[in-house]
Amino acid sequence: MTDRNTQAEIIRQSLKRRYRKERRFRAYGILAIAIALSALVVLFVDIIGKGHTAFIKTTVTLEVDIDPEMMYLDDATDERQLRMADFVEPLVQALLREVPGATEANRDAVRDLLNPYASNQLRDALKENPELLGTTQTMTFLTHTNVDVYVKHAGDEDYSIKLSDRQQAWVDQLLDKGVIETSFNDVLFSRGDSRDPSRAGILGAIVGSLLTMFVTLILSFPIGVAAAIYLEEFAPQNRFTDFIEVNINNLAAVPSIIFGLLGLAVFINLFGMPRSVPLVGGLVLTLMTLPTIIISSRAAIKSVPPSIREAAEGIGASKMQVVLHHVLPLALPGMLTGSIIGMAQALGETAPLLLIGMVAFIVDVPDGFLDSATVLPVQVFLWAGSPELAFIERASAAIMVLLAFLISMNALAIWLRKRLERRW
Template identity: 75%
Template sequence: MTDQPSQAEQVRRSLKRRYRKERRFRSYGIAAIAVALLALAILFIDIIGKGYSGFLKSTVTLEVTLDSDVMMLEDPTDKTARRMADFVAPLQQALMAELPPEAQDQPRAVRGLINNYASDALKKAVAANPEWMGSTRTMTFLASTDVDVYMKHQSDDRYSIKLSEQQQGWVDELAERGVIDLSFNDVLFTNGDSRNPSQAGVLGAIMGSLFTMLVTLALSFPIGVAAAIYLEEFAPQNKVTDFIEVNINNLAAVPSIIFGLLGLAVFINLFGLPRSVPVVGGLVLTLMTLPTIIISSRAAIKSVPPSVREAAEGIGASKMQVVMHHVLPLALPGMMTGSIIGMAQALGETAPLLLIGMVAFIVDVPGGFLDSATVLPVQVYLWSGSPELAFIERASAAIMVLLTFLIGMNALAVWLRRRLERRW
């Protein structure tokens, strides 16, 4: 008859099982983190792989002769004369001078190498410098979208090359001589939206996002903080305040498109505010971010030790003085962190803004809160749905710009938290 295992042996076996379970649990956690990091890496690699070329532009550098006879422009200071002048001819002549002789018989193919807006750029240059007439100037213009796609994606099967074989040969030759070159795409940050991919930029969307966020911050932060202070410090504990607290928590989980419907019904249909303006967008995003700011502000107020309140009351401070002079300064870092996170969430929202008309095609850069505008997430939505494949890189580049702002705002929240918070 075998002996029963001793109590010490049973304890050792139990510990071994416990340690195995702990190791398994730890390995599951490490595997989950690895999967999350892998998914994040795949996402960033895909976005960067598609969007890095959006930060490059194809340019054509030409020796342009500004001949008044060719341009049919006698007086460059006359606005009407400039409107009737031919600014395409000098560009075409300058480009033909860089190409083989057979290009003389194919003017349409030659014009297909330079951007349609190059003549407008030349017109603005002549208007700003009328003394240039009669001289030869070295000027740089955007290449056409087809040339831009060829320069960046000639080895990528996802992009269809629309240049003819002869045009491709011309582009290769000009690229070898440095006439056509790739450089940093400042157009992306200096232009608004455009139907021409090589001319499209995100400046209009950035300014629209800025104005919208300013309205959201100016309204949501003071209202959210005031509501949190009242609910946490002054409101009596009864069924009414309980009902308000439950609804604030529920509103934080409401889909953002519901706030868009509310904004459409109240601000546009009822109050008659214009569509697609930063003011209405800011009002809608204020409604969406208020629950987040109130909840985070109340948590920050609760984190202040009761001893601070008791000490202030002990030296004769009133309730308002306790809150404003002692509790609020100590809770402010947490309030600011929650507000920045709420603003970052609002910056990335698309659905509520679509419903109030900020999905419109806006070319001009907005100059105020009542100008028609769009925002970065909506710009990404517009470009990603465009039939032009050249907009794919623009959409990915805009995503990278948006992610930069979001990461920066979250990093600012973390820095403020560590810099200003007090540990008790």
């Protein structure tokens, strides 16, 4: 009886130890998930904290006297006179009337409150509508970047305020009067890059990314699916196909910068294609995403039950008909999911595009596949390396937009998988 009790006690102690190990293992898993979620929270809080102000712009609204004598302009339709006219003076005079206590002796300090490109805005308005010459117009201009930083970051130790005490007092007074206001920064989504942070936008990078992704999609998806169908359904099992399969799996793990070197050597140096264009960028990203699409497409084809093939062949369907009419439609949801994930990976790539010249400073929004362009990740890279802190908040805002694209694409992949997949 004693031996039986002793044996039962040993079993109970063994079970207790096993249960403790299971609880510890479960606790380690929960801790790992908590650490990962905490890291994500810290990342998003940091990005949003630095970038949310980039969605706000600071503007000044002035009553501008478009005086011909002040601008030395007689005919607003004369291109030569427009090039030689003084479009700064009307803006300075309008701002002097609004700034309390400012005189002609302070004109340089007052002029520094305006964006350097404000005169171009006045010139373009007059060029578009010559009838404005000799009239007084209410116009809204962007403020200088230093004013924008002061309005949005006054008191923030991470930002150095470059306005003098007198200029800061003027800005505070103009804010109280409503002459200087803040509003949603539509410039961020309506312009390309600029040397001036307050005028810098991501439209050019967004269009460049869309053009590059379009080239990548129309090339990588059909080629990847066709390669997967051939390898899985038609290719004979021999050393050659084994060699291809091994290399496809290896290519999926190759660093992306290698594909950039390949694109530089082949597409640019060998074929003489232009640098920094969406076509070359799309070709490079196609090479990078093909292994991912092929692997995911083969996995989707393998998931189709053999009974589907056997039933189709039993009623006389050819091999091609079995694949195109039965296997491919059932495997398509998995193929689409893998392709979208591969495209999302390509959208966030920077290294291969840097090597083909898409790191260039591009102001204009591209109109086609052969126009010079940049992409969102490269735009973030450029702004993050800028010495001006005003560009850092725009880099963070561009990251937020890029993350929104990536999350949307992954959400689409998940929705397609849930919506279209079939369980056997």
